[in-house]
Amino acid sequence: SQTIHQWPATLVQPVGSPLSLECTVEGTSNPNLYWYRQAAGRGLQLLFYSVGIGQISSEVPQNLSASRPQDRQFILSSKKLLLSDSGFYLCAWNTQVNTEAFFGQGTRLTVV
């Protein structure tokens, strides 16, 4: 069966520090991968998506970047965190457009 792993679960980082969040998927090949950010009262905002290794599309200009070094690995990064980067970050995958998207358990990032 397919599973998605996302870590860490919680993270407290100072302003200006770097960030690396990792997401891996097991049990499937060539998934579409997604990074969302969830802020209170604002729903889920799509940040990045990827349809294959090295292919990254950005939905929102921001202080973040994403990479997909392997087929089932998706990384969210920042060189210098801002206070506004605080939020709940979710990784998700699906096999095709317009099919069920499976979410990881999320990372609660607090920038202080």
Next chain:
Amino acid sequence: QQQVKQSPQSLIVQKGGISIINCAYENTAFDYFPWYQQFPGKGPALLIAIRPDVSEKKEGRFTISFNKSAKQFSLHIMDSQPGDSATYFCAASDSGGGADGLTFGKGTHLIIQP
């Protein structure tokens, strides 16, 4: 991204009652409409989904009603239980729009009072 507008933002229902959450969309190319359920500190999980070839889909106590002409869809939870207390998100996507994922509503915080 095209918007999906969800209401109400929060909802309190008595145990055994019917919970109703509404969503409206703008993009007529949307052709997949899922509802996700999220518990605190967890990722969302698919609850039920509908495609525009049907006007209603029922799975247990959960029903999606879909009105294509009005560009609206809603989630009904029958016999609501305290365990249904969660945040619910409607979403939509366009199969011809590339792999850019789902457009989500802002969520409804549902509380079922015992």
